[in-house]
Amino acid sequence: MKARLVVIGAGIGGLTTAAVLARSGLDVTVLEAHVSPGGCAATYFHQGYRFDAGATLAGGFYPGGPMARVAQAAGIEAWPVRPADSAMCVHLPDGTSITRHAGDSRWEEIRSLLGAGAERFFRWQEQTADALWDLALRLLPWPPQSVGQMGATLASGMPWLFSQAALSWPALGLDAFRPVAAHLAGASERLRLLVDGQLLISAQATSQHANALYGAAALDLPRRGVVHLAGGIGAIAETLVDAIRRHGGRVVYRQEATRIRMRAGRPEAVETKRGDVFPADLVFANLTPWNAAELLGEDLPPALRRLGPLPPDAWGAFVVYVGLDGASLPEGLPLHQQIIRRRPLGEGNSVFASLSPAWDARRAPPGHRALTLSTHTRLADWWRMAEQDRPAYEAQKAAMTEKLLAAAEAAIPGLRRSARLVLPGTPLTFQRFTRRKSGWVGGFPQTGLLRTHGPRLGPNLWLVGDSIFPGQSIAAVALGGLSVAQMVSRRLKTIEETTNLGEKESIP
Numbered sequence: 001m002k003a004r005l006v007v008i009g010a011g012i013g014g015l016t017t018a019a020v021l022a023r024s025g026l027d028v029t030v031l032e033a034h035v036s037p038g039g040c041a042a043t044y045f046h047q048g049y050r051f052d053a054g055a056t057l058a059g060g061f062y063p064g065g066p067m068a069r070v071a072q073a074a075g076i077e078a079w080p081v082r083p084a085d086s087a088m089c090v091h092l093p094d095g096t097s098i099t100r101h102a103g104d105s106r107w108e109e110i111r112s113l114l115g116a117g118a119e120r121f122f123r124w125q126e127q128t129a130d131a132l133w134d135l136a137l138r139l140l141p142w143p144p145q146s147v148g149q150m151g152a153t154l155a156s157g158m159p160w161l162f163s164q165a166a167l168s169w170p171a172l173g174l175d176a177f178r179p180v181a182a183h184l185a186g187a188s189e190r191l192r193l194l195v196d197g198q199l200l201i202s203a204q205a206t207s208q209h210a211n212a213l214y215g216a217a218a219l220d221l222p223r224r225g226v227v228h229l230a231g232g233i234g235a236i237a238e239t240l241v242d243a244i245r246r247h248g249g250r251v252v253y254r255q256e257a258t259r260i261r262m263r264a265g266r267p268e269a270v271e272t273k274r275g276d277v278f279p280a281d282l283v284f285a286n287l288t289p290w291n292a293a294e295l296l297g298e299d300l301p302p303a304l305r306r307l308g309p310l311p312p313d314a315w316g317a318f319v320v321y322v323g324l325d326g327a328s329l330p331e332g333l334p335l336h337q338q339i340i341r342r343r344p345l346g347e348g349n350s351v352f353a354s355l356s357p358a359w360d361a362r363r364a365p366p367g368h369r370a371l372t373l374s375t376h377t378r379l380a381d382w383w384r385m386a387e388q389d390r391p392a393y394e395a396q397k398a399a400m401t402e403k404l405l406a407a408a409e410a411a412i413p414g415l416r417r418s419a420r421l422v423l424p425g426t427p428l429t430f431q432r433f434t435r436r437k438s439g440w441v442g443g444f445p446q447t448g449l450l451r452t453h454g455p456r457l458g459p460n461l462w463l464v465g466d467s468i469f470p471g472q473s474i475a476a477v478a479l480g481g482l483s484v485a486q487m488v489s490r491r492l493k494t495i496e497e498t499t500n501l502g503e504k505e506s507i508p
């Protein structure tokens with residue numbers, strides 16, 4: 001009998017794992033609570049518009065990059081992408097606008113707009129990022145969860161280290177334990193603001209807190225190039241779903257898992273809200289560790305027994321979806337823009353704005369465009385207001401909506417005049433549509449090398465998604481999902497060569 005694999009959640013992490021394992025001939029079922037796939041990287045339809053729900057910027061599709069690796073492993077011929085000219089335009093409070101792109105002319109812009117020290121900073125960042133992406137693509141188990149994994153990490157990590165002639169080992173060692181800010185001593189406020197804004201959206205922490213190695217890798221997205229997805233960002237998840245089904249796997253919607261039933265420390269089935277039971281030899285939870293713990297109840301494996309509350313620096317998102325009449329919008333607007341108004345960043349003081357491409361007729365009624373605005377926000381106040389003071393919650397929602405629209409108007413002139421539909425979403429909205437605990441998004445802020453959760457929760461029980469290494473972003477969760485699929489697939493093949501997956505077997 002073939003091992004039965006159940007993936008809970010059709011986010012990018014879960015779908016990647018499912019697609020790779022289905023392709024290797026395994027029996028895979030994905031259970032998704034919502035009516036469509038993608039989670040934080042979904043596109044949803046409302047009144048003629050197709051809005052990107054959370055993620056809007058797609059990176060990692062370059063040859064040899066994370067999404068190319070995933071396509072290869074999942075048997076996907078091509079992603080439905082079009083390359084973008086530049087990643088985004090960043091607007092600083094002093095009126096400076098900086099285009100973040102891959103071409104060599106970036107150096108001229110960096111020198112002329114960001115002042116002394118900026119070139120030195122970005123040379124360090126790019127060199128470090130090159131080395132770290134090379135390491136990340138080797139799919140080492142991180143953080144190591146056993147002596148064997150520690151050995152594997154060292155065995156692959158040492159040759160990598162020796163191959164990094166361009167990097168100084170002592171500096172690399174120091175960067176493992178210090179924040180990005182260590183490389184910004186004496187930098188202009190303009191450069192610091194740019195770096196902080198970019199780090200907040202990519203590493204979930206600003207330069208004072210973001211780890212230097214993670215931060216350097218996270219800041220590299222614009223240089224590696226971004227793409228536009230025809231039909232919206234949800235096309236990535238839809239492509240993965242197609243691959244799973246083509247390889248004989250199943251993706252079932254409106255099936256919210258309510259319990260992972262365990263026997264003798266191993267999964268035996270997944271129960272759903274509709275009362276269905278899916279027998280399972282292996283379970284992959286595309287969930288936060290807190291959501292996974294809820295499904296396990298009293299059968300918590302040791303890896304989840306000391307979770308405590310959500311981390312104090314956990315972020316939520318406040319979003320505004322705007323349906324726009326495109327007629328009065330200026331020509332040639334960048335499709336992705338970051339507007340930084342003041343410190344502290346987040347809470348509407350920094351806003352990310354993504355406009356659907358004019359060429360993509362599927363995103364909006366003729367002549368219209370779909371816009372997603374988002375800002376980082378702390379979770380606790382939203383929940384306190386929602387539970388204790390509903391009028392305050394509604395007032396805060398209205399005030400934040402106005403703050404985001406006002407900020408975005410600076411980058412998209414005529415925005416409010418052209419708006420035909422305005423839909424705000426708070427962390428409660430994210431909690432409702434993605435089931436993520438308290439609407440926590442973005443994974444663990446990348447403040448330390450060992451902050452992410454280990455993927456193996458126990459025998460035959462795995463975690464995928466943005467809580468495991470390498471953390472948040474579409475490309476990162478896809479890479480994490482690929483790494484877990486490969487670990488499981490290797491071990492499973494070895495076991496299946498000698499025996500069926502019986503009760504005593506576990507992976508690995």
Ligand SMILES: Cc1cc2nc3c(=O)[nH]c(=O)nc-3n(C[C@H](O)[C@H](O)[C@H](O)COP(=O)(O)OP(=O)(O)OC[C@H]3O[C@@H](n4cnc5c(N)ncnc54)[C@H](O)[C@@H]3O)c2cc1C
Pocket residue numbers: 008009010011012013014031032033034037038039040041053054055056057058059255256257258286287291317319374433434435436441442443464465466467471472473474475477
């Ligand atoms: C506002 C915002 C903006 C972002 N911007 C970008 C960006 O521009 N670029 C980028 O690369 N990344 C961005 N990200 C990050 C990126 O979207 C996430 O890191 C990534 O999509 C998370 O994927 P995941 O695999 O962790 O799954 P999730 O997205 O968390 O999906 C989990 C899935 O599991 C389902 N589920 C949950 N519980 C259950 C259950 N009990 N039973 C069945 N199904 C269940 C949910 O419905 C959901 O579909 C952004 C995130 C947000 C919130």
